Amino acid sequence: MSLINATVDSAIAIAERRRGKIGAEFYAGRGLVIIERAFLAFKTSSWAVVASGFVEPVFYLLAFGFGLGSLIGGVTDGSGHAVSYAAYIAPALLATSAMNGAIYDSTWNVFFKMHFGRLYQTILATSLGTLDVALGEIGWALLRGLTYAIGFMIVMTPLGLIPSWWGILAIPGAVLIAFGFASVGMGITSYLKNFQQMDMVNFFMLPMFLFSGTFYPLSIYPQWLQYVIESLPLWHAIQMERALTLGVVGWGLLGHVLYFVVMIAGGLFFTTKRLSALFLR
Amino acid sequence: MIVAKGLTKKYEDFVAVDGITFSVKRGESFGLLGPNGAGKSTTMRMIASTSQRTSGDLTILGKDPNKFGPEIRAHLGVVPQQDSHDRELKTWENLYIYGRYFGLSRKFLKAKIVELLEFAQLTDKRDTKVSALSGGMQRRLTIARGMVNEPEILMLDEPTTGLDPQARHILWDRLFRLKEEGVTLVITTHYMDEAEQLCDRLIVMDKGKIMAEGAPAELIKKYSSKEVLEVRFGSKNNAEAGQKIAHLGDRIETLPDRILVYSEDGEKILKQIHKMGLEPQTSLVRRSSLEDVFLRLTGRTLVD
Structure with a gap:
């Protein structure tokens, strides 16, 4: 036992490295191990569940983009170019699947671990802190989001749905979207107490998906409703992804990016605060 | 190793722990005996730095848990009242990932896990999912898990509640070994035989207060x-x-x-x-x- 000790850092030495650093009481700087844990658990999970996250946007693309799209013809994008209907909705579906994946991982999965698995109680009895847990769980959601985004791009590109090279940036764009939704999702979940409240999340998500300029431009709505939708996160996500895949890039993009940076910071702040209140009170 | 002075924990109007004073020495096996709701678990959680005290002083190895939570937790092994294994993982993976939470290296853990599985008599259950283990096995795994960071203090909250007599005796035997190795044990229990067997010294708690303190034989002599x-x-x-x-x-x-x-x-x-x-x-x-x-x-x- 002591032989092993001599060559390896002890848990105490590892924990003491954070001494004096800002946030040492809630952040050990080791959120990566939470991702490692998620990966260990993931190896045993059902591949059907994993595949569904990838297949869903592809089905929407086939049904609406090519099915319905053959009746519609083309749409005019923000700068007046005509694009096929499939190319118009493809980036919106990419943004939506990034959102859905992130929300699923950060709401249902987190809710279960919080209330039934006792996982966070266990983790917080070690030298990890609440921000490690929040970052690790969200990081895992992002990895999944990234994989789905790459998969979807691989399908879209040969179909000619990504006319611009800027489209490559739609992948990190999807990760940013997933980060924003996962942070806020986990933050909200940490305040929810039962399944009824969890259902409210879905109640909010579906209409946001349908009406955020996913399938048609906002210009068909009255002005007041346009303002409402423009305040919602999915609208920003779709605008950002669409601008990138269609190559209509402008300074306005930074506004969308900023929107998500604020979501990330706010979500992490409330998640960390709430986990401390729940498990370290 | 642990010093508490006037330690108090209030939840809104309810006083769970009411100004208790005690200390635990290195290598000692220290017990908190009392009925359910006496404040034992709350005291344990404050020592384990997963609960902040309302007032009073508490130091663990000279450190204040309010300021050095993660650092103190690195010194401790925690065996909670309810087994809380990662049910999605196998037996050895549970030990592995718990060690990783402390930041321990993969190489170190590889050797450590062999040793711990041996200790918990679970070597042949290495690749079994934890949900398939019996109650006694899960409990032993929890204790092995608590040892993964080679803690100086092992905190055991009701270690044998819900176990059959045979499983209890196996567990007690394991705890004796740890004591012999010089690990400080802090044990809560509402079983008097457990307290008599395992504790060098104990406090009797009721309604958040300490009613008596001493070695089991001493207390019996004094009060009965x-x-x-x-x-x-x-x-x-x-x-x-x-x-x-x-x-x-x-x-x-x-x-x-x-x-x-x-x-x-x-x-x-x-x-x-x-x-x-x-x-x-x-x-x-x-x-x-x-x-x-x-x-x-x-x-x-x-x-x-």
Whole structure:
């Protein structure tokens, strides 16, 4: 036992490295191990569940983009170019699947671990802190989001749905979207107490998906409703992804990016605060 | 290693721990004995730095848990009341990932896990999912898990609650070994036999307060007599019989189901009862235990 000790850092030495650093009481700087844990658990999970996250946007693309799209013809994008209907909705579906994946991982999965698995109680009895847990769980959601985004791009590109090279940036764009939704999702979940409240999340998500300029431009709505939708996160996500895949890039993009940076910071702040209140009170 | 002064924890109006003062020395096996709701677990959680105290002082290895939570937790092994294994993972993976939470290297853990599985007698269950392990095995795995960071203090909250007698004895044997290796143990329990077996020194808690402190034998000597005679006259007759024999022994306690007579010689008292013409349905002479100490101090039994 002591032989092993001599060559390896002890848990105490590892924990003491954070001494004096800002946030040492809630952040050990080791959120990566939470991702490692998620990966260990993931190896045993059902591949059907994993595949569904990838297949869903592809089905929407086939049904609406090519099915319905053959009746519609083309749409005019923000700068007046005509694009096929499939190319118009493809980036919106990419943004939506990034959102859905992130929300699923950060709401249902987190809710279960919080209330039934006792996982966070266990983790917080070690030298990890609440921000490690929040970052690790969200990081895992992002990895999944990234994989789905790459998969979807691989399908879209040969179909000619990504006319611009800027489209490559739609992948990190999807990760940013997933980060924003996962942070806020986990933050909200940490305040929810039962399944009824969890259902409210879905109640909010579906209409946001349908009406955020996913399938048609906002210009068909009255002005007041346009303002409402423009305040919602999915609208920003779709605008950002669409601008990138269609190559209509402008300074306005930074506004969308900023929107998500604020979501990330706010979500992490409330998640960390709430986990401390729940498990370290 | 642990020093608490006037340690208090309040949840809104409810006072869970009410100004307790105690200390735990290195290598000692220290017990917190008391009924459910006495404040034992809350005290444990404050020591384990997963609960912030309302007032009073607390230092663990000279550090304040409010400021150095993660650092103190690196020194501790925690065995919670309920097993909380990662049910999605296998036995060895549970030990592995728990070690990773402390930041320990993969190489170190590889060797450590072999050692811990051996210790917990789970070597052949290495690749079994934890949900398929028996209650006793899960409990041993929890203790092995608590040892993964080679802690100086192992915190055990009700370690054998819900286990059958055989599983309890295996577990006690494992805990004795740890004690021999010099690990400081802090144990909560509401089983007096467990406290007598495992603890060098203990505090008796009730309603958030410390009622008594000392070694088990010392406490028994101080608060109880050498022997106890337990007699049952049937639940209807106990109260009446209790009054009749009240003058016998040093002291008597009349409980709803039985009467306890404290004295130096239980058999002698039993003979006296027979002489009075009373015929108890059952009678039993035994040595005094911590249960009697608790009854004496609070007027209530430990396990309701």
